[in-house]
Amino acid sequence: MAAGDQVTRPGHVQYGELLLGPGTPYGWRSIGGWEDLPTLDSGTVARSDAHGAFPGRLLAQARTITLDGLIVRAPRATIGAVVAALNSGTVPVEDERPLVVWLDERGPLLAYARATRRAIPAGLGYRLGTITGGAIEWQATDPRRYELAERTVSATLPMSEAGLSWPLSWPLPFGNPGSTGALSAMNVGDSETHPVVEFRGPVTRPSLTSLATGDAIEYDMPLAVGDVLTVDTLAGTVVLNGTASRIYTATSRSVPEQTFTLAPGITNLIFRAAPGSNDPTASATVRYRSAYW
Secondary structure (H helix, E strand, O other), X not given: OOOOOOOOOOOOEEEOOEEEOOOOOEEOOEEEOOOOOOOEEEOXXXXXXXXXXXXXXXXXXXXXXXXXXEEEEOOOOOHHHHHHHHHHHOOOOOOOEEEEEEOOOOOEEEEEEEEEEEXXXXXXXXXXXXXXXXXXXXXXXXXXXXXXXXXXXXXXXOOOOOOOOOOOOOOXXXXXXXXXXXXXXXXXXXXXXXXXXXXXXXXXOOEEEXXXXXXXXXXXXXXXXXXXXXXXXXXXXXXXXXXXXXXXXXXXXXXXXXXXXXXXXXXXXXXXXXXXXXOOOOEEEEEEOOEEO
């Protein structure tokens, strides 16, 4: 199941495979923490010899989302089954699940969270098939919200152009343009986002560099035909063919993976490799979602 595959209209909230909102037995009145700025840890330090302070970094804590005024409606004969489905969909789990919320004309946004609280009042309304005053709470360790559709950009290694073909004819046949190894990633959100970078062989010492900051990720290892080196910059992992860690192959000019992000707007990147490594089938692919606070 894809994240948010059941979300079709404003008011829908999908957590894993559980859908809440219009057209379901589960209504809700308000959602808190979704449009709020998450709590920030400030590195600001007071000045010892003057008014004010030295500004420090602001780092966001986990985001807490609360769905209040939960209403459960079902025929009296099936209210137990409907409540059981809600309970099953909000049990404590080890790994975070997709939480998709569609509030307005901007469309749905995605977070990854776990249900941490559920309240289902068992009063008179329970026996009548209408439960009011319920609530669900989730916690998202990554406080950013993301667009649903994943974006992908790719590039191959730089290749020279074919040039003119002889004998000359008109119009002049310059041949196919050569690859430049350049790619551009557009983050339409308002927060930096962590991409997943995939280097595909055959290539030796693949690297990806941001032209704006000069930050690079580079790995001193050969990749054979069919090899894929996956760099998850959020998790800070470097994995060969889905199983073997290769983070120790990072070169001295490679920045820590978790600091390699795409800022809001356009980020121009270049794919490079060791001298002599110029196979046209080698590639770098960047996968990411635009991110929002």
